[in-house]
Amino acid sequence: MIPTSWFLILGAILFSLGVLGVLTRRNGITIFMSIELMVNAVNLTFIAYARELGSLHGLMWVFFIMAVAAAEAAVGLAIFIALYRHRETIDVDEANLMHW
Amino acid sequence: MTDPLMLTGVSLALFVIVGAIAVASSILVVSMRNPVHSALFLLLTFLCVAILFVSMGAEFVGAVQVLVYAGGIMVLFLFVVMLINVKALPKEKVFTATSMMGVLMGVLLFIILAIILASGTWAPAVNAPENLRTAVVVKTTPVVDAGGATIQTETVTRDVVGNAEAVGMALYRDYLVPFEVASLFLLVAMVGAIVIGKRELDASEEEAIPEFIAKKVSDEDRLKEVTGA
Numbered sequence: 001m002i003p004t005s006w007f008l009i010l011g012a013i014l015f016s017l018g019v020l021g022v023l024t025r026r027n028g029i030t031i032f033m034s035i036e037l038m039v040n041a042v043n044l045t046f047i048a049y050a051r052e053l054g055s056l057h058g059l060m061w062v063f064f065i066m067a068v069a070a071a072e073a074a075v076g077l078a079i080f081i082a083l084y085r086h087r088e089t090i091d092v093d094e095a096n097l098m099h100w
Numbered sequence: 101m102t103d104p105l106m107l108t109g110v111s112l113a114l115f116v117i118v119g120a121i122a123v124a125s126s127i128l129v130v131s132m133r134n135p136v137h138s139a140l141f142l143l144l145t146f147l148c149v150a151i152l153f154v155s156m157g158a159e160f161v162g163a164v165q166v167l168v169y170a171g172g173i174m175v176l177f178l179f180v181v182m183l184i185n186v187k188a189l190p191k192e193k194v195f196t197a198t199s200m201m202g203v204l205m206g207v208l209l210f211i212i213l214a215i216i217l218a219s220g221t222w223a224p225a226v227n228a229p230e231n232l233r234t235a236v237v238v239k240t241t242p243v244v245d246a247g248g249a250t251i252q253t254e255t256v257t258r259d260v261v262g263n264a265e266a267v268g269m270a271l272y273r274d275y276l277v278p279f280e281v282a283s284l285f286l287l288v289a290m291v292g293a294i295v296i297g298k299r300e301l302d303a304s305e306e307e308a309i310p311e312f313i314a315k316k317v318s319d320e321d322r323l324k325e326v327t328g329a
Contacts, residue, residue, distance in 0.1 A: 012213035020206030021130030024199040054231030071289030078297035091190030
């Protein structure tokens with residue numbers, strides 16, 4: 001059986017790559033993809049601990065995280081479509097109307 | 101129970117290969133310039149993570165991962181990418197101070213997570229992989245008691261079944277209220293996404309305004325008109 005810590009390390013790598021993507025990219029859609037990557041890394045960690053602890057509760061959390069991620073992707077992408085209609089861009093640096 | 105994935109060599113090779121593909125494709129997700137390429141590499145990452153879910157004994161979550169992420173969310177992403185003009189994509193410079201700081205932060209975060217993982221002490225492992233496929237089954241059986249009346253007796257057993265059945269029993273018994281709240285939540289998100297993403301209608305497309313509103317007839321005149329007074 002693969003040790004749980006290996007799955008945790010893989011989850012940490014994927015999560016860090018997602019953070020890296022959110023911080024470096026300016027394209028709004030790619031930022032959303034990086035967020036989905038982070039959500040997936042967290043799901044991987046949940047399942048690894050569910051196997052380690054022999055508990056179904058981790059699997060239940062993964063389902064609800066998936067529901068929240070789907071809702072977040074739908075609303076977020078709709079916001080980017082609205083931004084594109086108004087500003088003709090999806091560059092997050094251009095969406096600076098509330099910038100101080 | 102002899103599970104072929106429990107063989108050390110096979111499961112080790114599976115983890116190393118699939119994990120390497122997942123890491124490589126997620127690097128490509130964050131580094132590709134064209135969002136369509138990013139989306140397709142994200143699809144590859146999702147499929148690799150689904151394989152890892154299955155290898156950990158959570159087959160049902162792996163299937164849901166393929167259906168919801170690879171099926172639903174990826175199509176949503178690709179639709180949005182197609183709706184947006186490629187010329188509107190921002191010109192991203194690679195080696196700016198901001199992006200270098202982003203890379204630094206990502207690496208630092210990974211180092212912090214690795215330190216937390218390495219320094220942690222492990223609770224004794226339960227080592228019961230069959231728990232992920234154990235369902236609580238409640239059976240009600242009618243029993244006739246001494247007085248002749250029929251009463252229902254409940255017997256609670258924990259049966260080792262499939263992962264999908266165990267998840268279903270947990271989801272519809274212990275997590276029923278959160279499940280219903282999640283369905284309501286998805287409905288709210290769907291309505292919100294439609295309202296936010298809707299195109300603003302111009303005057304000719306706008307629904308026709310009733311005449312008495314457009315003419316600004318006062319309430320008294322409208323009342324007279326209706327009653328015929």
